[in-house]
Amino acid sequence: MASELVLALVPLFVIVDPLASVALFLALTPEAPMRTRIRIAVKACAFAAGILLLFAFVGRSILDRLGIELYSLQVAGGILLTLIGLRMLREGEEIPHDQIPLPTGGSHARRAGQDPSLVPLGLPMLAGPGAISLVIVQGTRFHYSVLAGAIALTMLASLAILLVAARMHAYVGENGTRVITRIMGLLTVAFAVQYVLDGINGWLDVART
Secondary structure, three states: OHHHHHHHHHHHHHOOOOOOOHHHHHOOOOOOOHHHHHHHHHHHHHHHHHHHHHHHHHHHHHOOOOHHHHHHHHHHHHHHHHHHHHHHHOOOOOOOOEEEEOOOOOOOEEOOOOOOOOHHHHHHHOOOHHHHHHHHHHOOOOOHHHHHHHHHHHHHHHHHHHHHHHHHHHHHHHHHHHHHHHHHHHHHHHHHHHHHHHHHHHHHHHHHH
């Protein structure tokens, strides 16, 4: 059980990449008091956990109803994760005052008084399309209790990182955050390539039979 939990936890944590959300979290709450930042972080992580648990539990049945094979999802998810990883690798520009770029694509307009906990922090930053694709795939490999534990631990770690984001930013700095994001981007691309290869192997196995 412990080994399966680690196998499910490591790639999920890498894909969720809460460290990449630190800069966005700080940019969306530049003058917010600590109590408000805590509330936003808790809501974002709880919402992301709910989204991932939902797809982990019913994602496979949705695929069956739509007639989508798992290897097709693996290839599509791998391509999607490659794009996300490449965006993370290219990250490093200074965050504009009004438009905040998202690693998952596009940008988010910062508005006064807006609560960013659900969008964009919860979705698509923490529970992005890559993480959703991953938990659907993992739902076919691991027991629900293992996958739920991996999601819970990932979101607890994300919450801890966001809660100390201001202090981390003071010690690590913007350049350090960008370096960490690029490293996570490289690992994301590596996982993406593996998903594509697994999907191609699955398609070849079906073609041979």
